[in-house]
Amino acid sequence: MNSLEDIISSWKKFDWEEKLSNVLNKKVKLLEERIECLKNTREKTSIWKLILSDGQDFLPVVLKIYKLPLKENHRLEINMYQKAYHIYHEFMPKLYWLEPKVNGNETWMFTECMQPLRGQIKLTPSHLERIIPTVAKFHALTYDERFLQYADLFDSTLPHFDSKEKVKERTKGIKKAKENLDLAMIDPNLKELVAPRYKIIKKILKKGPVFFPEMEESGQCLVHGDLHVHNICCENANDEKGDWKVSLIDWESAKHYPCWYDLVVLVELLIDFRSDWQQSEDEIRNQCVKVYSQEMLKYGITFNEEPLNLLKKAYLQRTLEKKLSSHLEKVLNGGKSTLLKRYLEKIEVWGKDLGLY
Structure with a gap:
């Protein structure tokens, strides 16, 4: 299970601020006080919502962390982003960064934070x-x-x-x-x-x-x-x-x-x-x-x-x-x-x- 401290520490250690700034073509900063845990289970995954800011606008990002050894369904999802994203990107959140071997046994994936349909409308x-x-x-x-x-x-x-x-x-x-x-x-x-x-x-x-x-x-x-x-x-x-x-x-x-x-x-x-x-x-x-x-x-x-x-x-x-x-x-x-x-x-x-x- 990952902690808030793990997220902040690894963010600095792996210099993701610079990496994501390069991907987004603008300087962004992580708002540490707005980090939100969406899921953190013993099933070797945790999901976090991060808020990045360029000083004017806010950009929500989803961080999904997979721990080794990967379960088959986790390996499948990583593969979808690593190999098949260029074919299916129209149907998927934007992939900002995917990095294996974080802290020795984790894969970290940063994607666009999409707005779920549920909660926007009453489905008919x-x-x-x-x-x-x-x-x-x-x-x-x-x-x-x-x-x-x-x-x-x-x-x-x-x-x-x-x-x-x-x-x-x-x-x-x-x-x-x-x-x-x-x-x-x-x-x-x-x-x-x-x-x-x-x-x-x-x-x-x-x-x-x-x-x-x-x-x-x-x-x-x-x-x-x-x-x-x-x-x-x-x-x-x-x-x-x-x-x-x-x-x-x-x-x-x-x-x-x-x-x-x-x-x-x-x-x-x-x-x-x-x-x-x-x-x-x-x-x-x-x-x-x-x-x-x-x-x-x-x-x-x-x-x-x-x-x-x-x-x-x-x-x-x-x-x-x-x-x-x-x-x-x-x-x-x-x-x-x-x-x-x-x-x-x-x-x-x-x-x-x-x-x-």
């Missing part, structure tokens, strides 16, 4: 239509064979949907889901919810680890992997007419996956969380899929299957291989899950519609 379904064009443009860069021209930018830490490691991970998750379903049937807090769908879901789980083989052929690309509103920033969210300038932060979950996985998090999980949206969820879902498909068409990309079904299949695959087990376990351990009921309902309804039983 129509706002999703202003985010989706950026997501589609990002996906189109590496869609299917286009990924090959950028493949050398990524190392072995980039997860691939059809890799042996992911198949093994899915198999383990499905086994755990079966075990937790059985435990739920004898748990007084879960039995009533699970029992009506128990046999159906047990039957479906036998079809894993890939429930829809066609997902591998539906179009894969680099996806963000954690595309919820906390990781979406926008410079002009209050502009009701112009195009939004959207950027994405926190690239630790990037992966080479079917493109619809990002839409599951951005659209479908948001609907699951927002009970006020659920009365018109079909309309919201259909409109978002329509906008995404139209945007992808601008880059010459069409889908060989009904796009709405591809979204539903990605949702069910994600749920059955991992989320069902983890949310059952959460309740079995005495916690609460706002999503479990939705997961069970959609497995039953969409599973039938899509031929899983």
